Amino acid sequence: IPGIRLLLDTKGRFFLHRIEKTEAEYKLCKVTQVFLGPKGVPQLVTHDGRTIRYPHPAIKVNDTVKVNLATGKITEYVKFETGNLCYITAGNNAGRIGVVTHSEKHDGSFTTVQVTDASGVSFATRMENVFIIGNETKSMASLPKAKGVRCTNIQDRKKRLEKLAA
Secondary structure (H helix, E strand, O other), X not given: OOEEEEEEOOOOOEEEEEEOOOHHHEEEEEXXXXXXXXXXXXXXXXXXXXXXXXXXXXXXXXXXXXXXXXXXXXXXXXXXXXXXXXXXXXXXXXXXXXXXXEEEOOOOOOOEEEEEEOOOOEEEEEHHHEEEEEEOOEEOOOOOOOOOOOOOHHHHHHHHHHHHHX
């Protein structure tokens, strides 16, 4: 096996996703903190605890960086903006993939993000649950075969019955 990545399916369960050898050389990381360290050195912290010194000045919190695992350096980054492809990491919509359509900031509460998936279904989630994975419709990582689209219970039952019949 060239490589595997642990992802969530649309029902929120873990599953192993096979990836190519070239894709196993990097990792996507969500930026959780950007600050000036000792002696004014700019640094950022990612969701997995990595601290990276001297990042690009345009990188802000909630952006996604592509980190080369061999060197630990940032090779590219994607801003948290409307129109970008995202992956939902927690909540009732965990495992779903869609495009960010709108972001609402609520003072004293959670920031809400509206997302539309590939089948056109729109849903809302908290900003903390959103992980940007690419620009517009081009993902920086390979996607599972369902493309993060959640089936309704009726569609799910129909698929299971067709599989049993075959």
